[in-house]
Amino acid sequence: MATRTRRPERREEPLSRQRIVEAAIGLLDTAGEGALTFRALAERLATGPGAIYWHVTGKDELLNAATDAVIATMTADTTSTAGTAAATPQEAIRTLALGVFDAIDAHPWIGTQLARAPSQSPLLRVFEHLGRHIQTLGVPHPAQFTAATALLNYILGVGGQNAANARGHHQHTSRTEFLDTTATSWANLDPDEYPFTRNVADQLRHHDDRTEFLAGLDLILTGITTRHSPIDPTPS
Structure with missing residues (x-):
């Protein structure tokens, strides 16, 4: 048969x-x-x-399209969340920044793609939304580009480094074990050459990546709002 x-x-x-x-x-x-x-x-x-x-x-177009698809969904979700919550500009920026951070954490390849093609639409989507919130915050026009790029560079830098760290230590050990080993190494450094690093070793051991990311973001936002207070349009 x-x-x-x-x-x-x-x-x-x-x-x-x-x-x-x-x-x-x-x-x-x-x-x-x-x-x-x-x-x-x-x-x-x-x-x-x-x-x-x-x-x-080709592959470059495909990578850009894949990155744009993830970022477009993320910006749509974060914009909707910020809008329905009647968020302040600072809260909207935090929501957007955390959305990008989580997107890079879930899709580690995105960080590389965003940094690789600064003129492409995925990165411009993030930059555009940051810029709008900076304008709403009342930052004067001459300082808006600097404020937006400082935030963008921080978000991409920390998000990308976090994803790289996750890829590196997950191949061999858990995050907890990786941090514990690194913190122990820091604590045993030469006290004269590395006094600060030794002093914060325990903070490295127990830190939360997202919490630290938002804390750093708040430092930048505080600097922006302190240096560039909104201009009162009402004449005295």
């Missing part, structure tokens, strides 16, 4: 740019940027690489 050859599963949905981007995000989250190839993506989508090229011209 002849054996039937099982045919490969056919796609139930037509291939679209959105489906390709969603599949790319899943591949990036599970295996990282190095694993994102059109061949691997074609296997996930049960299609051929040529069909993907019909919608996306």
Whole structure:
């Protein structure tokens, strides 16, 4: 009796740019940027690489589209949350910043992509929203660019470093074990050469990344509001 050859599963949905981007995000989250190839993506989508090229011209465009999809969803969610809560500009900035921080934590590859393409739409979305809140805060026009870029650089820098740390220590040990080992190393440094580092070793051991991120953000916001108090338009 002849054996039937099982045919490969056919796609139930037509291939679209959105489906390709969603599949790319899943591949990036599970295996990282190095694993994102059109061949691997074609296997996930049960299609051929040529069909993907019909919608996306190359890996750079795909990475940008994947980053933009995550950031667009995040900014929409945080803007909606801030708006319904009647938030102050400071609260809106905290919400936006924490949204980016959490997005980078959930999708570590995003931090690299945002830093790599400053002129692309994903980064501009974040910069635009920060700038609007800075304007609402009453920062004078000549200082708005500096304030917005200072916040953006802090958010991307800390978010990216946090994601890099997570990738590094999760390969070999838990976060708690990693921090405990590092804190112990700090505590045993030369007291004359590293007095401050030794003194804060226990704080490293027990710190929460999100709490520290927001505390640093508040330091910057306090500096912005202290240096650039809103101008009172009412004549004296």
